[in-house]
Amino acid sequence: MTLKIKQKIPLKIKKIGINGEGVGNFKGTTVFVAGALKGEEVYAEIVTSERNYATAKMLKLNKKSPHRVVPMCESYKQCGGCQIMHLAYPQQLLFKQDLLRQALQKFKPQGYENYEVRKTIGMKQLQHYRAKLQFQTRFLGEKVRAGLFAENSHKLVEIKNCLVQDETTQKIINEVTELLTFHRIPIYNERKFDGVRTVMVRRAHKTGQVQLIFISSAPIELKLTIASLTEKFPEIKTIALNINRKQSSEIYGEHTEILWGERAILEGVLDYTFELSPRAFYQLNPKQTNVLYREALKAMGARADDDLIDAYSGTGTIGRAFLGKVRSIRGMDVIAESIADARLNVPDGVYEVGTAEKLIPQWVADGFKATALIVDPPRTGLDDKLLDTIVATKPKKMVYVSCNVSTLARDLVKLAQVYEVSYIQSVDMFPHTARTEAVVKLVRR
Structure with a gap:
């Protein structure tokens, strides 16, 4: 049925959605309710109504989750920067593991039912982490x-x-x-x-x-x-x-x-320093970045005879972690200031301004063929042309560092055609938000 604007309904919340909202079902229509938690029963008013779903605001909380907590922030309800500060932190970590499963269920990459989705690695310091x-x-x-x-x-x-x-x-x-x-x-x-x-x-x-x-x-x-x-x-x-x-x-x-x-x-x-120019990208949570990069190193299993491509390199901070562990490193980024930093930060690497989908085939034509690939794309995920390039060149092993579970699951549809997904490790870089990072270990079939 199509729900009407301002219609008031009772709703049981079945899960938390990918944006941190509660998700329920009313007479066959999926309803999203900001601020509601899994297991709660609410009385809500419809705000928007589409053919397949509706959004609603909570008018009354009839049954409260045992995991609901009082948000510490005075601006929490107004600013929208954090979405799940009202959820106890241990449950936030479980939710972020579930986020990955929800995305995989939606896009259904080959063999996704058997993927190992590891427990989210959390933080002890939950305040003032964003640099x-x-x-x-x-x-x-x-x-x-x-x-x-x-x-x-x-x-x-x-x-x-x-x-x-x-x-x-x-x-x-x-x-x-x-x-x-x-x-x-x-x-x-x-x-x-x-x-x-x-x-x-x-x-x-x-x-x-x-x-x-x-x-x-x-x-x-x-x-x-x-x-x-x-x-x-x-x-x-x-x-x-x-x-x-x-x-x-x-x-x-x-x-x-x-x-x-x-x-x-x-x-x-980790154990090295690097330069950051004003426009250069770097992770927003420096303390947890140590955890993220260690997981990337672990997933890659770098060898002394590996030739590594560091795609979406930014300032070369991930590439620098592999220096001395592989035979060669090449990387690229579209922001010239980032590449200038990368050339300083990874002195033995080759870093160029440009897109991966253009440079990788050019390097292959010049006789360079990577055995290992690491990608850390923006929230939009991998470019379609880059996905085609990866499938065509097939490096033996690949690590995908993702900040968006939906675009990750979408990209795995194509990558799983040539790679086995060994595991997905969730890392909480943003406590109190509905976002998680993930490190994916992929090995060529």
């Missing part, structure tokens, strides 16, 4: 404010004390908003357009060094702001300006200029 902050800025109530947009809107939720964000980065963004207000720096809005739209603050876990990027839709004067920031926070080593003139949801434009300080900051993982 990179990326907040939107808006001028509201005679003051510049920074935070995240409420879910499915452009309404800014000001955040001054994020419980998952590194405390130093939060202090710096709070000071940034004060200075932007005081110095009357132009601030972006959808009508005026010109001005600062986003601020990125990243702190290296290993060294404590900090870098900032101001993302603006037009050039701005920041000398006085920079002077005040660097005086108050001596750990700041780099301040950059990125110009993004696009009227879209893309955060960064193509051009980034260092306004003050060093080209990069120094970070470390």
Whole structure:
């Protein structure tokens, strides 16, 4: 049946869905209820109704899960950055293991029923683990404010004390908003357009060094702001300006200029250090990245005669973990600044700007054939052309590091044609959110 908007229904929650919402069934229609947990019984009001499903908001909790806890964050319900802080942490880990099973059940890669999905590796420190902050800025109530947009809107939720964000980065963004207000720096809005739209603050876990990027839709004067920031926070080593003139949801434009300080900051993982330029990608949870990379090393089982390709290499941080363990390393990324970092971070490797689907066939034509491949793609997963390239070149072994269970399961449909999935190891990089990382060990059939 088709449910009607504002219709009120009783609902038993059967599971937690991939976005952290409760999932129930009412007379044959799947209903998603934000904030509901598995095993709960709720009274809900329909918000949207489609042919095969509906969404609803919870009006009353009639039967509460024994695993429900009170969220610690004052902005939890408004900001949407965390989705499952109301679920006890041991159950969060079970949920993230189940996330993988749900995705596999949906896409059904060959032999998925027999895949070994290992227990999620969790964290002890559940607060202040996120080392990179990326907040939107808006001028509201005679003051510049920074935070995240409420879910499915452009309404800014000001955040001054994020419980998952590194405390130093939060202090710096709070000071940034004060200075932007005081110095009357132009601030972006959808009508005026010109001005600062986003601020990125990243702190290296290993060294404590900090870098900032101001993302603006037009050039701005920041000398006085920079002077005040660097005086108050001596750990700041780099301040950059990125110009993004696009009227879209893309955060960064193509051009980034260092306004003050060093080209990069120094970070470390496992037993090595590396450089990070402002635009370079690195994992948001540095402490748990040690766990993730150890699992990637374990899954690869690197040999001294292996020739490794590090696809979606970023700054070469994963590739660097294999240095000295394999015969050769080659990698690629589409962001030139990342490749500049990778060449410094992996001095014996060969890193080029470009896409894997273009460079790998070129390398094969030049006589280089990889025996091992590691991929760590963005949330969109592997490019179709790269999947075709992998299936065509068939490295003996492959490790897939994923941050999106759905695109991972989708990609395994094609990869499972030529690879056995030895196991999938879930790693919790983002406590209190409905996201998990996964390390997949694949061996050529």
